[in-house]
Amino acid sequence: MEIVVDNLVQAFGDAPHTILALDRVTHRFPAERVTCILGPSGCGKSTMIQIIGGIEPCTSGDVTISESGGSGNRPLGSQSVMVWQNLNLFPWRTVVDNVAFGLEMHGMARKERHDRARAMIASVGLRGFEQHRPAQLSGGMRQRVALARALVMERPILLMDEPFAALDAQTKIVMQEELIRIYERSKKTILFVTHAIDEAILLGDEIVVMTARPGRIKDVIPVDLPRPRTQEMVNTPAFGRLYDRALHLIREEVLSAMRQQDQAVH
Amino acid sequence: MQPAAIKHRRSVALLHATLPYLIVVAVLLAWELLVRVNGIQPIYLPAPSSILRYLVAMLLDGSLSYHLSITFMRIMAGFLIAAASGILVGVAMGMSPLAARIIDPWIAALYPLPKISLIPLLIIWLGTGESYKIVISAVTAFFPVVISTFAAIRQVDPGLIKAAKDLGATPHQRQIKVVIPASLPGIFSGLHLGMGVTIIMVVAAEMIGGSSDSGVGYVLVHAGQVMQTEKVFAALIALAVFGAVLTNVQKRLDRLVAPWADEKH
Numbered sequence: 001m002e003i004v005v006d007n008l009v010q011a012f013g014d015a016p017h018t019i020l021a022l023d024r025v026t027h028r029f030p031a032e033r034v035t036c037i038l039g040p041s042g043c044g045k046s047t048m049i050q051i052i053g054g055i056e057p058c059t060s061g062d063v064t065i066s067e068s069g070g071s072g073n074r075p076l077g078s079q080s081v082m083v084w085q086n087l088n089l090f091p092w093r094t095v096v097d098n099v100a101f102g103l104e105m106h107g108m109a110r111k112e113r114h115d116r117a118r119a120m121i122a123s124v125g126l127r128g129f130e131q132h133r134p135a136q137l138s139g140g141m142r143q144r145v146a147l148a149r150a151l152v153m154e155r156p157i158l159l160m161d162e163p164f165a166a167l168d169a170q171t172k173i174v175m176q177e178e179l180i181r182i183y184e185r186s187k188k189t190i191l192f193v194t195h196a197i198d199e200a201i202l203l204g205d206e207i208v209v210m211t212a213r214p215g216r217i218k219d220v221i222p223v224d225l226p227r228p229r230t231q232e233m234v235n236t237p238a239f240g241r242l243y244d245r246a247l248h249l250i251r252e253e254v255l256s257a258m259r260q261q262d263q264a265v266h
Numbered sequence: 267m268q269p270a271a272i273k274h275r276r277s278v279a280l281l282h283a284t285l286p287y288l289i290v291v292a293v294l295l296a297w298e299l300l301v302r303v304n305g306i307q308p309i310y311l312p313a314p315s316s317i318l319r320y321l322v323a324m325l326l327d328g329s330l331s332y333h334l335s336i337t338f339m340r341i342m343a344g345f346l347i348a349a350a351s352g353i354l355v356g357v358a359m360g361m362s363p364l365a366a367r368i369i370d371p372w373i374a375a376l377y378p379l380p381k382i383s384l385i386p387l388l389i390i391w392l393g394t395g396e397s398y399k400i401v402i403s404a405v406t407a408f409f410p411v412v413i414s415t416f417a418a419i420r421q422v423d424p425g426l427i428k429a430a431k432d433l434g435a436t437p438h439q440r441q442i443k444v445v446i447p448a449s450l451p452g453i454f455s456g457l458h459l460g461m462g463v464t465i466i467m468v469v470a471a472e473m474i475g476g477s478s479d480s481g482v483g484y485v486l487v488h489a490g491q492v493m494q495t496e497k498v499f500a501a502l503i504a505l506a507v508f509g510a511v512l513t514n515v516q517k518r519l520d521r522l523v524a525p526w527a528d529e530k531h
Contacts, residue, residue: 050428053432054432055428055431055432078432078434081432081433082429082432084425084428084429086425088423088425088426088428088429090426090444090447090448091448091526092447092448092450092524092526101430101433101435101443102433102434104443105430105433105434105435105436105439105443106434133525133526135526149433153433153434
């Protein structure tokens with residue numbers, strides 16, 4: 001599934017007080033690749049993937065999702081599914097009922113949706129926690145529930161909005177490895193929003209660097225590290241070169257974003 | 267650790283556990299002594315022992331359970347009417363902006379009105395029978411229930427609704443499967459407030475009106491008029507225990523229906 005965004009504009013508020021969040025963003029996100037979207041806080045990167053996911057309407061522009069090559073299972077509902085920064089798990093539902101939520105909404109019978117949910121829960125390493133509620137789990141485990149809830153929909157596009165930002169450093173590493181494993185196995189098209197440069201390099205086939213508000217695409221960095229990726233690659237010279245390049249690009253934008261905030265305060 | 271130190275720690279823990287009860291006993295003893303030593307007349311302040319005698323007598327002759335059960339029935343009737351109508355109206359307001367715009371001014375205008383001031387009007391319309399007591403308590407309890415329900419629905423995390431939409435929930439499914447369960451804890455806190463005012467209003471209605479001849483409120487007024495202060499105290503104690511039991515049962519029901527509401531997340 002290739003995603004093409006064409007002249008995407010998102011403006012909030014009524015004229016003359018409109019705030020431009022996205023300014024004519026045009027990009028082709030390659031099919032079955034991981035694209036990381038890197039940018040300073042408030043650059044509209046979350047807004048962009050919510051527009052791509054059909055969760056928010058945009059002011060103008062187009063999102064086209066086109067089939068490329070062989071098609072797998074027909075997904076339930078739309079082509080993409082979101083993994084949210086703050087997870088948005090349903091606190092009153094058990095793990096299995098959280099994971100089965102989407103299947104339930106599409107009218108799947110209880111037995112079948114629970115079977116599928118259980119299989120997915122086991123594959124993210126949460127076997128035995130099916131009847132727990134989110135509040136009874138650790139942060140990393142909740143993250144796995146959120147991932148399972150998205151994956152069980154078998155949609156070809158996975159949209160991830162800073163999913164690991166709230167995790168501690170060790171849990172984050174484990175979850176990154178989990179995602180690499182999922183990608184190698186399923187070859188989904190993944191859009192991964194992050195503000196962590198090392199995360200973007202480790203996970204991405206390319207990195208889209210965005211400017212401070214209004215969000216535009218500043219540059220696209222291809223990541224030519226071999227797959228499957230491992231945490232050890234972080235220490236290679238190739239990784240270091242990519243890091244320096246991304247850091248150089250992002251530093252200007254972070255400074256620019258800070259200047260904007262200063263102006264807003266004064 | 268030295269055995270002596272362990273023993274010391276244990277006795278401190280025991281003291282901490284029993285101290286609240288010891289204080290209750292001490293206060294009761296002081297009260298009893300105060301009354302006996304000073305020879306205070308029971309119509310002003312009866313001794314705890316004579317209150318207890320009255321309480322036991324009322325329990326044994328069945329009058330306490332009779333009046334309590336009648337008060338209980340009135341409370342349940344008023345509460346259930348208020349809960350059902352309050353939740354219904356609150357949900358309607360939360361889900362339809364038009365309903366909210368129409369109903370909100372009425373609630374804003376009527377909520378600050380002390381409901382007890384409606385008693386003369388209700389007695390004119392309904393007399394002093396059962397319907398007046400149930401209506402006054404239901405009207406009073408309706409407001410906290412409707413306001414809490416409306417607020418709970420409006421404060422549902424929009425992220426949950428977006429997530430449900432992304433997973434394919436239709437607008438109707440989002441209401442039933444996300445908005446309603448997410449607002450249950452808020453609705454329950456409205457029901458707690460509603461139960462509290464229902465108890466107050468039923469007992470108040472039993473005390474006012476004159477023609478009533480049953481209920482704990484009646485017992486209180488009647489015993490007060492004939493200076494049976496022991497009976498007044500006994501009825502107050504019964505009422506306090508009864509109220510505590512009701513709210514406790516309600517809390518347990520909440521936990522049964524919405525066990526996630528107590529958990530941190």
